[in-house]
Amino acid sequence: MTYQALYRVWRPRSFVDVVGQSHITRTLQNAIVQEKFTHAYLFSGPRGTGKTSAAKIFAKTINCERSPVKEPCNECDACRGIQDGSISDVIEIDAASNNGVEQIRDIRDKVKYAPSAVPYKVYIIDEVHMLSIGAFNALLKTLEEPPKHVIFILATTEPHKIPLTIISRCQRFDFKRITQHSIVDRMQQIIEAEGITVSREALEAVAISAEGGMRDALSLLDQAISYSENEVTIEDVLAVTGAVSQNAILQIISSIYEKEIQQALQLVDHFIQEGKDPGRFVFDLIYYLRDLLLYQSAQGLGEILERAVLNDTFKELAERINPTWIQEAISYLNECQQEMKWTNSPKVFIEIAILKMADIQAGETDSVFDHEVIQRLEQKIIHLEKELNNLKENPPQGSSQPSAPAPKRNQSRATKNSYKVPYERIRQVLSEASKTDLKAVQENWARFMDVLKKQNAPAHATILNSKPRAASDKALVVAFRYEIHCSLALDHKQTIESLIADTVGKELALIPIPEADWQEIREDFVKKQRQQEAGENGDLVEEDPVVTEARKLFGDDLLEIHDQ
Structure with missing residues (x-):
């Protein structure tokens, strides 16, 4: 067989050829030039990122006849012998098939012998995580204190198993996924040297499918060249990889967002009939939506887009589509991706996900409308409360304030929701409350809300605009914006209390209260407490008007009073 695959022909022979790993190649080059390289290295990272190639280049460079140099000359006998494998002092071992104690013991016995042709004997152990526990134990002492002429280079894709x-x-070096831009540039150099015509879009599609691996990219390019006629086009690459073009993805996302369900379902059916991989299709949709969301958040993030090519059509869609809709859509597609793992009918789950995504649009519009209405109502309520307070403080002449506010409160409550505020229980909590208990709840409140959202979305929606106001060792008072939310919170009381116990670390009984009632009962409690303290001191001191006003604006939790 005379033909060799592109990834074998164009395997890196110098550090400069290792794409996208400059943080590693520069460190190794400096160590070689300064003659400060160590006895053992661990190269970890995804497949096809240059781990074994870098190990072999390192072995050539330290054994090059011109050493110390930053790059191997690839011309001397040592470089050529290591490259073609004729020098036995550089040994490549596949740990997947040589993972027993016997093989490692054989290495341990042979390391003491001096190299025969080059200054250093180098052991390159690929997929080292496949070694057995016994083999690792046999390697320990030799790896820690090998002879001065021996260097170990361990390569793995799963370092957590070592x-x-x-x-x-x-010394550990983590190889990272190669960026799409770097992969495209490297493939451009290769096709120019090989005299092959490949469109730029086709190269970008290959880079996207390679998922950061240079070897995978060259293998796909090789396959697309064999599939094509004279020029490799984007259609050839899509046919080979089973992926969907960006225009098609953009079209289906736009159709779903505009609620053109018939067109969206027809497009999905067309893709499946063409033989596109359903799993790959959902994967591409998720990452395309991810790219849209990132671009909307910061347009300078164009370099880290995974699936999208930054063109005018993409920018237009990013301006038109709603970010909240994208987040919901990604959640539905992720659920679809999980369900597809256990079914023989992936198309059905894709269609269900599309129908759910199409329904997001209406829900989002309603929620925005409701949010705007609620904001206007809140502003009116605040305005009315201010006017009511002014009337209480400066009543019109000829009228008097009601001497018994409690019946009035009961009367107004009777006209509202059926929820009855447990005043006695709340007063009991206030008498036993401590800032330490309340702080423990407040510090864990955001985490509690996140867990509640994942486990029980209706309960999360009910308690979304609530705030913990007071806490004792056994109970928690939570203030809600509207009285109806207190009743709804009681419907999910068991779930909420269970999650609070898991989050805070102790069981607390939930006591809901409307925000307006909370302000009233808190002021009443503080007032009585202050009167009691004044009675114990034997005199009644009238509070400074500035302090009174500050107490109204900021509340007692944020207010600190210092005597001068």
Whole structure:
């Protein structure tokens, strides 16, 4: 067989050819030039990012006849012998098939022998995480204190499976996924050298499908070249990879967002009939929506887009589509992706996800409308409360304030919701409350809300605009914006109390109260407490008007009074 795959022909032979890992190649080059390289290295990272290639280049560079140099000359006998595998002092071992104790013991016995052709003997152990526990134990002592002429380079895609005792004896280098831009540039160099015509869109599609691996990109490019006729086009790449073009993804997202359900379902049916991979289709949709969301958040993030190509059509869709809709859509597609793992009919789940995504539009519009209405009502309520307070403080001449506010409160409550505020229980909580208990709840409130949203969305919607106001060792007073929310919170009382116990670390009974009633009962409690303290001191001191006004504006929780 005379033909060699592109990834074999264009495998890096110098550090400069290793794409996207400059943070590693520069460190290794400086260590070689300064002759400060160590006895053991661990190269970890995704597949096809250059781990084994970098190990082999490192072995050539330290053994090059011109060493110390930053790059191997690839011309001397040592470089050529290591490259073609004719020098036995550089040993590549596949740990997947040589993972027993015997193989490692054989290495341990042979490391003491000096190299025969080059200054350093290098052991490159690929997929080292496949070694057995016994093999790792046999390697420990040798890896820590090998002879001066021996260097170990361990390569793995799963470093978490390697014992910490091995990792601590190595210098670790983490190879990262190669960016799409770097992959496209490297493939452009290769096709120019090979004399192959490939469109820019096709190269970008290959880079997207490669998911950060240079070897995968060259394998896909090789396959697309074989599939095409004279020029490799975007259609050839999509046919080989089973992916969907950006225009098609954009079209289906736009159709779903505009609630053109018939067109969206027809497009999905067309893709499946063409033989597109359903899992790949959902994957592409999720990442395209992710790119839209990132671009909307910060337009300078164009370089980290995973699936989208930054063109005018993409920018127009990003301006038109709602960010909240995108977040909901990604959640539905993620659920679809999970369900597809256990079914033989993935198309059905894709269609269900599309119908759910189409329904988001109406819900989002209603929620925005409700939010605007609620804001206007809140402003009116605040305005009315201010006028009522002014009337209480400065009543019109000829009229008098009601001497018994309690019946008035009961009368107004009778006309509202059926929820009855448990005043005695709340007063009991206030008498036993402590700032430490309340602070413990407030510090964990955001985490509690996140867990509640994931486990019980209706309960989360009910308690969304609430605030913990007072807490004792056994109970928690939560203030709600409207009285109806107190009744709804009691419907989910068991769930809410259970999650509060899990989050805070102790069981607390939930006591809902409308915000307006909370302000009233708190002021009444503080007033009585102040009168009691004044009675104990033997004199009654009238409070400074400035302090009174500050207490109204900021509340007692934020107010600190210092005597001068």
